[in-house]
Amino acid sequence: MCALHTLTGLLAQVVMAGWLCVATSLTDECAPLAAQPILGNTMVLGFMVTFGVNTAACTQVGNYLGAGEPQRAKSSAYAAAAMVATLAVSASSLLLVLRRQWARAFSPDDRSAAALIVTCMPLVCVYI
Numbered sequence: 001m002c003a004l005h006t007l008t009g010l011l012a013q014v015v016m017a018g019w020l021c022v023a024t025s026l027t028d029e030c031a032p033l034a035a036q037p038i039l040g041n042t043m044v045l046g047f048m049v050t051f052g053v054n055t056a057a058c059t060q061v062g063n064y065l066g067a068g069e070p071q072r073a074k075s076s077a078y079a080a081a082a083m084v085a086t087l088a089v090s091a092s093s094l095l096l097v098l099r100r101q102w103a104r105a106f107s108p109d110d111r112s113a114a115a116l117i118v119t120c121m122p123l124v125c126v127y128i
Contacts, residue, residue, distance in 0.1 A: 096121065096122060
């Protein structure tokens with residue numbers, strides 16, 4: 001599960017970098033260069049919260065399995081999955097609702113970069 005999440009993170013970064021190259025070649029503006037690190041850092045921030053919970057859950061499930069308690073391991077895994085899903089949906093919803101404020105917090109002076117951040121934030125929310 002952790003390897004799959006890491007693979008999708010790498011894929012999302014490659015797609016974001018490809019989009020950045022296309023957007024930069026089509027315009028003479030620096031807005032794509034300003035928006036990409038903000039979006040990338042937001043993706044990493046959202047990933048780290050769920051990754052931490054997944055790591056703790058893997059440890060707990062492993063401890064239960066090592067102690068010979070597979071039923072408790074199974075219920076612990078389900079509880080962790082529900083917690084990760086709740087955290088991911090909550091973080092994505094919050095970012096989606098507050099995407100304009102998030103863009104202005106990082107780029108108060110550059111309106112074109114803020115507009116790109118607002119436009120791309122739904123993709124970041126899907127990743128989280």
